[in-house]
Amino acid sequence: MMSVGTSASLLWAALCLWVLVSASGGQRTITAEPGQNVTLTCRAPSSSENRTVEWTRPGLDPDYVFVYRNKKFDPTNQHPSFKERVELKDSQMKDGDVSVTLKNVTFTDTGIYECRVAQGQTKAPELINITHLRVSADITAEPGQNVTLTCRAPSSSEIRAVEWTRPGLDPDHVFVYRNNQPDPTNQHPSFKERVELKDSQMKDGDVSVTLKNVTFTDTGTYECRVLQSQSKAPELTNITHLTVNSAGHTGGHSGAEGDQGGHVGLAVGLLVLAVLTAAVVSLTYRKLRGQKKQSSAPADKAGLCDV
Structure with missing residues (x-):
C-alpha cells in the first residue's frame, strides 16, 4: 500500500511536470492593441545547438514570419508585411529562448503563429509552440x-x-x-x-x-x-x-447633464426628508404636550377644592 508521503511526492512531481509542459508548449493567446510590440514566446526543447528557427503564420503566402538559419537571420522568403518588424528577443538564444518580438502590431497581424526548431539531433524543424495573436481595439462610447x-x-x-x-x-x-x-x-x-x-x-x-x-x-x-x-x-x-456606458445618464442626457440632474435630485430628496422629519417631530411634540395637559388636569381641580 502506498504511503501518504509517497502519494504526496508523486502528486507534486506530476504538478511540476504539468507546469513545465504548459510553459514550454501548447497554444497560448495574446491580446494586443495597435501600435504595441508583442513577444511571441518559444523555447527549444533542449540545450542543443539551434540550427534553424522558423516562425510561420499559416494562410499567408509565403507564410514565413521570421527564419534563423546558418547562424543568422534569413529574410529570403519572409512575408513582406513582416519586413524589418521581427527580431529575436535574445540574439544569443540563451537557454534555448527562440522567442521573437513583433513590432508595431496592426489589425492585420491577428492570426496563428507557429514556432519550429531544428536542433543538432533533428533532421527537420519540429513544431514547438503555437501562439494566437489578437490585435483589437477598445472603444468606449x-x-x-x-x-x-x-x-x-x-x-x-x-x-x-x-x-x-x-x-x-x-x-x-x-x-x-x-x-x-x-x-x-x-x-x-x-x-x-x-x-x-x-x-x-x-x-x-x-x-x-x-x-x-x-x-x-x-x-x-x-x-x-x-x-x-x-x-x-x-x-x-x-x-x-x-x-x-450607462453611468451618469438619465433620459438620454449627456454625462455632465446627467451628473447635474443627479445632484439636483439628491438635494430635493434631502429637502423632502428634512421637511418630513420636522413634521414628525412637531406632531410628536404636540401629542406629548397634549398628554401632559390631560394628566395634570385632575390635580388642578383638587387644589381648587382645598382652597
Missing part, C-alpha cells in the same frame, strides 16, 4: 453617439466583400458589402439603417464603418472580415470591443 469601427484591408488588392459581424447575434451580420454595394439581406434588425462605410470609396483599403446612435445593447465584440481578389474566403482582419 455614450448613448446617442456615433462611433467608428476601424478596419483596413490586408493589402491593396481589389476588395470583393466586407463583412462586419457580432458573434452571439442571430443573424450575426452587422454590415455586409458585396457586389460593389451594401447587402442588407442577412443584416440583424437592430442595425438596419444605422451602419455605413466610413469611406464609400474604401481608399487605401479603409473598410471602417460608422455605427450611428449607439445604445446600451450595442455593447459587444465586432469582427471585420475582408475578401480580396487573392483570397478564397473572407479573412479576419480586425476585432473591436465596444462598450456603451
